[in-house]
Amino acid sequence: MAKSLKEKLNECELIPIAGLINQDSINATSEKVGFVFPVYAWALPKIVYDFIEKIDLSTTKYIFAVTTMGGFSKQYVAPVLVKLLKPKNKELDAAYNIRIFSNNIWGSKRINPLPSKEKGEKRIKKAELKLEKIAEIIRNNQKGKVKEGSIYPMKNSYFSFIKEVNTMDEKYYTDENCNGCGICQKICPVDNIKLVNEKPEWQHKCQMCTGCLHYCPEKAIQWGEYTVGRVRYNHPYIKLKELINQKTKL
Numbered sequence: 038m039a040k041s042l043k044e045k046l047n048e049c050e051l052i053p054i055a056g057l058i059n060q061d062s063i064n065a066t067s068e069k070v071g072f073v074f075p076v077y078a079w080a081l082p083k084i085v086y087d088f089i090e091k092i093d094l095s096t097t098k099y100i101f102a103v104t105t106m107g108g109f110s111k112q113y114v115a116p117v118l119v120k121l122l123k124p125k126n127k128e129l130d131a132a133y134n135i136r137i138f139s140n141n142i143w144g145s146k147r148i149n150p151l152p153s154k155e156k157g158e159k160r161i162k163k164a165e166l167k168l169e170k171i172a173e174i175i176r177n178n179q180k181g182k183v184k185e186g187s188i189y190p191m192k193n194s195y196f197s198f199i200k201e202v203n204t205m206d207e208k209y210y211t212d213e214n215c216n217g218c219g220i221c222q223k224i225c226p227v228d229n230i231k232l233v234n235e236k237p238e239w240q241h242k243c244q245m246c247t248g249c250l251h252y253c254p255e256k257a258i259q260w261g262e263y264t265v266g267r268v269r270y271n272h273p274y275i276k277l278k279e280l281i282n283q284k285t286k287l
């Protein structure tokens with residue numbers, strides 16, 4: 038989505054959060070700044086939450102967010118963003134959410150990670166059409182669909198997710214199919230995997246992006262008992278090489 042949005046905006050640069058997050062200070066230099074990310078636990082992934090808390094937006098005049106989600110109708114991205122921007126005296130000018138696919142297979146088995154090929158293609162077309170309209174609003178610096186609301190109904194669940202996510206990797210393990218190829222280590226956006234004796238060991242700074250799990254070519258990574266035998270999700274338009282380079286280049 039971020040790549041597609043970049044093409045639709047004028048003079049847009051994509052900067053990966055994973056490559057900036059460990060800097061002592063982060064300063065936005067553009068008058069227009071957007072955050073594009075997947076919805077996690079009804080709102081922002083922890084790395085995005087930390088990033089927005091840290092970024093200096095004093096010279097920014099227009100702020101937008103575009104998120105993708107798996108399919109739950111309820112989400113609280115806008116209220117959480119508004120809360121994060123308030124101490125910076127900034128407003129959220131536009132925020133939109135686009136339904137795509139879910140890669141969340143560590144949760145309930147009722148959630149189907151992938152639609153059929155036909156349904157999937159339809160959903161991508163629909164998402165692209167929606168993105169076209171969103172891009173026009175952003176290009177014109179217009180205000181657009183920010184449902185502030187309250188995070189109250191999900192507050193506890195969301196903030197427990199933020200608190201616990203780094204150590205949720207305690208449930209990751211590899212089965213006998215692991216051949217020590219190291220792809221999981223290369224793909225992790227936050228360097229959370231070390232290979233020890235050619236086997237991954239998780240370092241408890243996980244974001245639960247599930248990239249390691251889905252992109253292991255041997256399907257050797259499991260999370261608790263939930264993922265055994267379940268379909269893995271590979272984003273249809275992102276190549277493995279791009280994911281490996283995602284900390285520096287998008």
Ligand SMILES: Cc1cc2nc3c(=O)[nH]c(=O)nc-3n(C[C@H](O)[C@H](O)[C@H](O)COP(=O)(O)O)c2cc1C
Pocket residue numbers: 038074075076077078079080105106107108109110112137138139140141244245246247272
């Ligand atoms: C840890 C985690 C939590 C998620 N929480 C939600 C959620 O609350 N609501 C939702 O609709 N999708 C949720 N998802 C699904 C992602 O939003 C979806 O897979 C993502 O937007 C797909 O885009 P991508 O292929 O660019 O990652 C979650 C996924 C993960 C891994």
Ligand code: SF4
Pocket residue numbers: 211214215216217218219220221222235236237252253254255256257258
């Ligand atoms: S990607 Fe899979 S097979 Fe390769 S080292 Fe990691 S767990 Fe093992």
Ligand code: SF4
Pocket residue numbers: 206224225226227228229230239242243244245246247248249250
């Ligand atoms: S790639 Fe795996 S270890 Fe790294 S953040 Fe994502 S889920 Fe955690």
